[in-house]
Every structure is written in C-alpha cells, then in structure tokens.
Amino acid sequence: MSSFHCWLLLLGIGLHHLLFTSAVIVNNHKVGWSRPGDNYNEAIQPEQVHLSWDGDASHMTVTWNTPDRCDSVVQYGLQPDNFTEKQQGGVSKFMDTGDGHRTQYVHRAVMLNLQQRTAYYYRVGNGEVWSKVFNFTSLKDGSDWSPKLAIFGDMGLVNARSMKRLTKDVRLGRLDMIIHVGDFAYDMNEDEGRVGDAFMRMIEPLAAHVPYQTAVGNHEYWANFTQYKNRFSMPGSENGLMYRFAVGPANFVVFSTEFYFWLQFGFLQIRRQYSWLRKELASLNELQTREKAPWIITLGHRPMYSTTTAMTAQSMKVSFGPVFPSYTRILWRSCFMAQAWICAYGPTSTVTNGYGQFTTGKSSTARTWPTPTRTLMRLCT
Ligand SMILES: *[C@@H]1O[C@H](CO)[C@@H](O)[C@H](O)[C@H]1NC(C)=O
Ligand SMILES: *[C@@H]1O[C@H](CO)[C@@H](O)[C@H](O)[C@H]1NC(C)=O
Numbered sequence: 001m002s003s004f005h006c007w008l009l010l011l012g013i014g015l016h017h018l019l020f021t022s023a024v025i026v027n028n029h030k031v032g033w034s035r036p037g038d039n040y041n042e043a044i045q046p047e048q049v050h051l052s053w054d055g056d057a058s059h060m061t062v063t064w065n066t067p068d069r070c071d072s073v074v075q076y077g078l079q080p081d082n083f084t085e086k087q088q089g090g091v092s093k094f095m096d097t098g099d100g101h102r103t104q105y106v107h108r109a110v111m112l113n114l115q116q117r118t119a120y121y122y123r124v125g126n127g128e129v130w131s132k133v134f135n136f137t138s139l140k141d142g143s144d145w146s147p148k149l150a151i152f153g154d155m156g157l158v159n160a161r162s163m164k165r166l167t168k169d170v171r172l173g174r175l176d177m178i179i180h181v182g183d184f185a186y187d188m189n190e191d192e193g194r195v196g197d198a199f200m201r202m203i204e205p206l207a208a209h210v211p212y213q214t215a216v217g218n219h220e221y222w223a224n225f226t227q228y229k230n231r232f233s234m235p236g237s238e239n240g241l242m243y244r245f246a247v248g249p250a251n252f253v254v255f256s257t258e259f260y261f262w263l264q265f266g267f268l269q270i271r272r273q274y275s276w277l278r279k280e281l282a283s284l285n286e287l288q289t290r291e292k293a294p295w296i297i298t299l300g301h302r303p304m305y306s307t308t309t310a311m312t313a314q315s316m317k318v319s320f321g322p323v324f325p326s327y328t329r330i331l332w333r334s335c336f337m338a339q340a341w342i343c344a345y346g347p348t349s350t351v352t353n354g355y356g357q358f359t360t361g362k363s364s365t366a367r368t369w370p371t372p373t374r375t376l377m378r379l380c381t
C-alpha cells in the first residue's frame with residue numbers, strides 16, 4: 001500500500017454553542033414555512049419538508065411532517081406543473097417524550113429513476129392536500145466531478161447567522177449538498193419539540209432544495225437522541241447516527257461522537273460503532289476503492305485534536321484513536337480543493353496531529369493551520 005493512497009481527513013466541530021445562542025435574532029423563524037398548497041387542510045398540511053441522499057444519483061429522499069396521520073405521496077417531474085412521476089412513502093408516529101406526549105407524523109418517500117444532474121420539481125402530500133412545489137437538481141454518480149458542499153455545525157433557531165448566506169447559495173445553485181455536523185436548534189426537544197419544528201421550518205428554504213445530511217451532536221442527547229432519530233432520514237439502519245455515502249471523489253463516514261459522553265444510553269452502541277468504523281475504514285482504504293474515491297472524510301461533532309479543550313480531545317483520542325492509526329500518514333493536500341470544494345461558513349482552522357482534522361465554523365477551538373481552509377473559502381465567494 002503506497003502512502004499516496006492513505007489520506008484521511010477528520011472533520012470535527014467544536015462545542016462553543018454559547019457563541020451561537022447570543023441574543024441577536026437575524027432570522028425570523030417563520031421564513032421557512034411551507035405555504036399551503038392545493039386543498040389546504042391544517043391537520044394534514046405537509047410542513048418541514050427536507051431532502052436527504054443515500055448515495056445513489058437516481059434517488060432523492062424527501063421527509064416531511066404533518067400534525068395528523070395521512071398517506072405519504074411525492075409527485076415529481078421535469079416541469080413545475082406537470083408531475084409525471086409519483087412514489088408512495090411511509091409514515092411513522094413521532095411522539096415527543098415530554099409530559100404532553102405531543103404527537104406528529106413523519107413521512108418519508110424516495111423519488112426514484114432520476115436522471116443525473118437534472119432539475120426536478122416536486123411536491124408532497126397525501127394525494128389531495130399538497131405542499132407547495134419545490135425544486136432540486138439531482139446528483140451525479142462517479143468520482144470525476146467536484147461536488148460543492150457546505151459543512152458546518154452548531155446552528156440554532158435563534159441567531160442562525162449562516163442562514164442568509166446559505167439560502168442565497170442554494171438559490172443560486174452554488175451548493176450540491178449541505179452537511180450539518182451536530183447541534184440543531186438549541187434544542188430540538190425544547191417546548192415539547194416545537195423548537196425542533198420551528199428549526200425544521202426555518203431550514204426548509206435550504207433543505208427542501210439540496211440534500212441536508214446530518215450528524216448527531218451533544219444537544220441532541222435528550223431521550224437517547226430521539227428528536228434526531230425521528231426527524232432526519234439518513235442512509236443505513238442506525239437512524240442517522242452512523243452511516244456512509246460517497247459523493248464525487250469522497251467517501252463520507254458519519255459517526256456519533258456522543259455515545260462516549262452519554263453513557264446512560266448504553267455501551268453496546270459504542271461497541272457496535274467501533275467495529276463498524278473499523279470495517280468501513282478498512283474497506284474504503286482498499287486500493288481499488290481509494291483509486292475511485294481518494295478522499296475518506298469522517299464526520300463527527302467533537303474534535304479529536306485541538307489546541308484547547310483538552311478534555312474533549314483527550315476522550316476522543318482515547319476512544320477513537322485506535323481506529324485510525326493505519327491511515328494517519330497524510331495531513332492536508334491542496335488537491336482536495338480541486339477535487340471537492342468545501343465552503344466553510346465562518347472562520348475555520350485545522351489542527352494537524354498525525355492526520356488532518358478540519359474544524360469548521362466559529363466554534364472552532366484551534367487556529368494553528370489556517371491556509372488551506374482560507375483558500376477554500378475564497379473559492380466559495
Ligand atoms: C407532461 O409531460 C409529459 C412527458 O414529458 C408529456 O408527454 C405531456 O404532454 C405533458 N403534459 C402537459 C399537459 O404538458
Ligand atoms: C430552483 O429553481 C430556481 C428558479 O428557476 C433556480 O434559480 C434554482 O437554482 C433552482 N434550484 C435548484 C436547487 O435547482
């Protein structure tokens with residue numbers, strides 16, 4: 001195995017959520033409301049519409065909520081007023097764990113048979129009551145293209161400063177995907193999940209138009225991550241806590257750093273994730289895979305290496321360190337920028353210590369390796 005094929009990047013997010021929860025309200029959180037579509041009926045009006053992706057360019061998953069139970073249908077096609085395709089989805093009951101047992105229904109459907117890199121229009125509903133019409137551009141298979149990704153963590157309902165820029169970038173077609181690496185809404189479980197609902201409405205102008213991939217953060221710990229598990233629809237069978245997908249020249253491996261910090265939810269998931277990570281990383285590191293997708297990018301909420309917050313970094317290193325050593329040869333490579341653009345919103349920094357870690361966002365705790373990400377930021381403006 002040549003070291004050329006052994007690059008690993010670890011993307012992590014710091015935890016300085018307080019920075020994000022100060023008092024300025026930039027976004028009115030009603031901005032994202034689905035305006036009622038045909039046959040408006042409040043009880044089954046779709047809302048909180050958002051996309052996610054399983055790694056197959058002919059698919060796009062759509063998730064939405066309704067107050068009452070009803071059928072799940074997505075209609076889609078190449079024109080906004082002529083939907084030629086339709087898929088039936090599934091619905092699950094989502095009961096808040098608060099005393100009020102507030103209930104809503106989460107619908108999930110997969111749009112199939114999509115042509116690659118094609119603009120689609122869609123709406124969701126029960127077959128009679130519909131959301132408004134949204135659009136997205138389908139993704140592309142293969143590794144010979146440069147996906148444009150926005151990767152960040154720590155975005156609240158209040159003071160979501162990145163929303164304006166993200167919304168503009170999505171509207172101008174500058175992004176293929178958004179990846180939100182933990183800490184949503186502050187917190188989604190507040191007010192019996194109403195804060196989560198408002199947050200999901202707020203991000204609808206982004207998430208209904210590009211896949212909104214997620215990882216779990218510490219602010220989702222409530223009731224064993226139940227808000228996170230119920231609201232998002234990531235690939236794999238672990239409710240979005242650990243999964244993998246490939247986009248362009250990169251394989252993304254998403255995992256939960258939180259299992260280690262909320263031990264009341266059990267040790268088995270720690271073990272399960274550890275063996276899963278080992279297996280995934282080993283198979284992604286095989287030569288044929290590496291030739292097709294040279295980038296392995298792991299995503300977790302907490303950083304493993306940091307110049308400060310020694311506690312978190314230390315625990316992470318002890319917990320995960322053993323999974324990574326055989327891939328620790330390369331730090332940053334400038335060709336990363338050419339192969340996949342990463343737009344970092346806010347100041348960014350990288351700490352290197354054996355292998356690359358890219359800490360995004362204002363909450364980053366280390367500022368020792370600024371150059372590569374600055375260049376990336378320039379590319380994105
Ligand atoms: C809708 O699209 C289909 C397939 O492209 C086409 O055959 C049909 O004529 C269109 N209908 C209208 C009303 O535009
Ligand atoms: C949706 O349609 C608008 C208007 O045509 C366009 O500007 C925008 O880029 C499209 N968005 C996507 C994600 O295709």
Ligand SMILES: *[C@@H]1O[C@H](CO)[C@@H](O)[C@H](O)[C@H]1NC(C)=O
Nearest residue numbers: 224238239241264265266269
């Ligand atoms: C928490 O959820 C995971 C599945 O995501 C499950 O394996 C684990 O047993 C749960 N823990 C508790 C204490 O219920």
